[in-house]
Amino acid sequence: MRALLASLLIPAGLLACGPVSSACTDGGVHLITGYSGSAASPCVQTAPGHFELDIAPEAEPINPSPWYLFQVSGPAGQAANVTLNYTVSRHRYRPWVREAGGHWSPLGDDRIETSQDETVVHLSLELGQSPIEIAAQPVYGLTRYEALESRWPGGWQTAGQSVEGRPIRALVLSPDPPTPATSGRSWILLLGGQHPPEVPGAWAFEAFADAMVERQRSGDLSAGLILVPLLNPDGVEAGHWRLNAGLVDLNRDWTTATQPEIQAVVRLLDRLDIQPGDIELAVDFHATVADRLYLPQADELAPDSQERLDAWLIAMEAQGLFQHTEPRRTNPARRVSAKAVFTDEWQAIALTWEAGDHTPEATVRSTARQGAMLWE
Numbered sequence: 370m371r372a373l374l375a376s377l378l379i380p381a382g383l384l385a386c387g388p389v390s391s392a393c394t395d396g397g398v399h400l401i402t403g404y405s406g407s408a409a410s411p412c413v414q415t416a417p418g419h420f421e422l423d424i425a426p427e428a429e430p431i432n433p434s435p436w437y438l439f440q441v442s443g444p445a446g447q448a449a450n451v452t453l454n455y456t457v458s459r460h461r462y463r464p465w466v467r468e469a470g471g472h473w474s475p476l477g478d479d480r481i482e483t484s485q486d487e488t489v490v491h492l493s494l495e496l497g498q499s500p501i502e503i504a505a506q507p508v509y510g511l512t513r514y515e516a517l518e519s520r521w522p523g524g525w526q527t528a529g530q531s532v533e534g535r536p537i538r539a540l541v542l543s544p545d546p547p548t549p550a551t552s553g554r555s556w557i558l559l560l561g562g563q564h565p566p567e568v569p570g571a572w573a574f575e576a577f578a579d580a581m582v583e584r585q586r587s588g589d590l591s592a593g594l595i596l597v598p599l600l601n602p603d604g605v606e607a608g609h610w611r612l613n614a615g616l617v618d619l620n621r622d623w624t625t626a627t628q629p630e631i632q633a634v635v636r637l638l639d640r641l642d643i644q645p646g647d648i649e650l651a652v653d654f655h656a657t658v659a660d661r662l663y664l665p666q667a668d669e670l671a672p673d674s675q676e677r678l679d680a681w682l683i684a685m686e687a688q689g690l691f692q693h694t695e696p697r698r699t700n701p702a703r704r705v706s707a708k709a710v711f712t713d714e715w716q717a718i719a720l721t722w723e724a725g726d727h728t729p730e731a732t733v734r735s736t737a738r739q740g741a742m743l744w745e
């Protein structure tokens with residue numbers, strides 16, 4: 370009965386096609402979406418061995434960060450063609466491929482054909498012994514974030530819960546020696562994972578935090594560290610382009626704190642009795658089209674903070690970090706992001722660290738590590 374119903378629903382011009390769903394099958398070839406990290410993108414079979422996937426966001430309007438992740442399986446050596454249809458955006462992320470949960474590598478250019486307006490992309494895939502996956506970036510899912518707790522052991526706590534009840538985990542490494550109440554400016558706050566597809570931002574977070582944790586544990590850094598690597602676990606799990614499960618852009622929620630993920634951070638700072646002026650540096654990690662540091666305007670910081678920031682930027686420039694990375698003073702009118710709120714309300718030196726969408730992972734990591742080592 371279901372098959373009969375499906376056959377009645379086939380649009381004219383499509384061959385042997387099932388109803389739109391998050392799975393397509395053609396003979397022995399299967400395409401699956403809608404699993405961990407993968408949105409349930411509508412899939413249709415348009416010809417033998419040819420599938421079409423709609424790449425659509427969780428809500429509109431939305432920033433154009435068209436994430437995709439899907440799995441294809443079938444007889445080894447068989448060809449499978451997959452067309453990505455961008456419903457409200459254009460192709461942005463070059464496809465990556467992996468087999469059997471192994472390492473990700475870029476899909477060869479000879480297997481990618483992009484329409485002139487970049488709204489349609491054809492992928493020619495060859496199946497392996499095991500299922501292959503295709504993704505917009507090498508997937509950095511919940512298990513990768515969970516593994517950070519053994520990368521930097523000790524001091525982890527649950528700061529709060531996401532909309533869907535996932536923990537917002539934070540590592541707190543107290544200042545050493547303990548701060549007298551009067552000294553202030555003795556914490557460094559690192560934030561990440563607000564926008565799910567921005568995987569290079571997660572690499573940058575890891576490398577920056579690695580260096581900061583090492584420095585603190587060796588006594589080279591007296592400030593305490595607060596690491597919140599993943600603010601949007603629901604979005605990561607659901608394969609969202611940008612928003613949390615409440616369909617809110619978390620990095621536009623910092624002034625009003627309507628979402629539990631942002632409230633978790635605010636409450637954590639409150640529990641630690643951190644006052645405005647106590648955070649010397651706040652870095653929020655993201656990824657965008659190019660490597661960039663979004664910096665406060667010169668007049669947004671107190672003179673001593675501005676001097677400290679300038680000294681850091683000069684040190685980074687002297688190490689050649691800005692041959693690729695572009696420091697930019699941001700539009701002072703937008704005051705809702707983490708950067709703006711930690712500048713305005715917490716009097717921190719706050720910036721957004723943007724890794725480039727297509728910057729090699731090793732470059733993203735070495736740049737972030739060097740930046741952290743140069744903070745004085």
Ligand SMILES: [Zn+2]
Pocket residue numbers: 563564567655656
């Ligand atoms: Zn972002």
